[in-house]
Amino acid sequence: MSRLTHVVNGPYAPPVAARELTAVSADGARLHVxxxxxDGAPAVVLSHGWSCSTAFWAAQIRDLAADHRVIAYDQRGHGRSPANPVCSADALADDLEAVLAATLAPGEKAVLAGHPMGGMTLMAAAGRDRFREHAGAVLLCSTGSSRLVAESLVVPMRAGRSRIWLTRKVLGSRAPLGPVTPVARRILKYATMGPGSAPGMVEACARIVHACPRKVRYAWSHVLDTLDLDHRVRELGVPAAVVVGTADRMTPVVHARALVAALPHCVGSTELPGLGHMTPVEAPALVITRIRELVSTYVRIQQKEGA
Known part of the structure; x- marks a missing residue:
């Protein structure tokens, strides 16, 4: 059981897994899965974002697990996956490959959903053989492929060098987040969620983010700062849907629109008015519906044809 079960309560508490295992990545990093x-149900693989964990997907897991095999894993250094000194987009792709190899049968297709760094994980792995073997379709939630700091709206300043410099300092801060206080909740809500987010949603996200080790958060902030996966997006040839909140300050809607324009096989784009960066928590039913649609359209058909 995740240690966050005792931290995140109520409807946002992560469900108890039917099975837990450890996947070992190419460099020996161990990943909690x-x-x-x-067993035997259509597969969905969930990849969370920076400073989060499998607990972030609680709503999707609880709903989809009724008739899907849902695989969720902690990115290296996050949740219950031990920290590893290697932090890079290629390491994220290696980790995803290890999870797919540990949980899916040869040739088995799945819908892969990723939220910011999780979406970047899917992009980073796009050209790899194991990804192509297992990816039936993908859902990219609130993510981008490059210029993450340059386009961020977290710092309320006019675009320019000063805003980029200050954004880099804020997102790459070494300071510990500390306990979840009223001030901390207000800051997190401003930076990552829409103005209409319910208090329970804000509390759940704050506790998940504050549980991320400071050193891990800092190390990965530098990877995101210099990330450039534009060329990998063009290799993402499987059906792909995009979801974004129009009030997203971390990865503003400009990123989603760039992805839609660059994806070889975009099958849908949804812009959610007034919602922020945490779309799977802010709009759980919409994200669940998109995943179910992708499974129904692309994974079930492929399984039937391959039978």
Missing amino acids: EVHGP
Whole structure:
């Protein structure tokens, strides 16, 4: 059971996994993996974002596990996956490959969903053989492929060098986040969620983010600062849907629109008015619906044709 079960309560508490396992990445990094739902059901793989964990997907896991095999894993250094000194986009792709190899049968297709750094993980792995073997379709939630600091709206200043410099300092801060206080909740809500987010949603996200080790948060901030996966997006040839909140300050809607324009096989784009960066928590039913649609359209058909 995730240690966050005792931190995040109520409807946002992460469900208990049917099975837990450890996937070992190419460089030896060990990744905590959870499998929910019935064996033999269509597979969904969930990849969370920077400073989060499998607990972030609680709503999606709870719903989808009724009739899907839901695989969620902690990115290296996050949640219950031990820290590793190697932090790079290629390491994220290696880790995803290890999870796919540990949980899916040869040739088995799945819908892969990623939220910011999780979406970048899917982009980084796009040209790899194992990704192509297992990816039936992808859902990219609130993510981008490059210029993450330059386009960020977290710092309320006019665009320019000063805003980029200050954004880099804020997102790459070494300071510990400390306990979840009223001030901390207000800051997190401003930076990552829409103005109408319910207090319970804000509390859940704050506790997940504050549980991320400071050194891990700092190390990965530098990877995101210099990230450039534009060329990998063009290799993402499987059906891909995009979801973004129009009030997203971390990865503003400009990123989603760039992805839609660059993806070889975009099958849908959804812009959610007034929602922020945490779309799977802010709009759980919409994200669940998009995943179910992708499974129904691309994974079930492929399984039937391959039978």
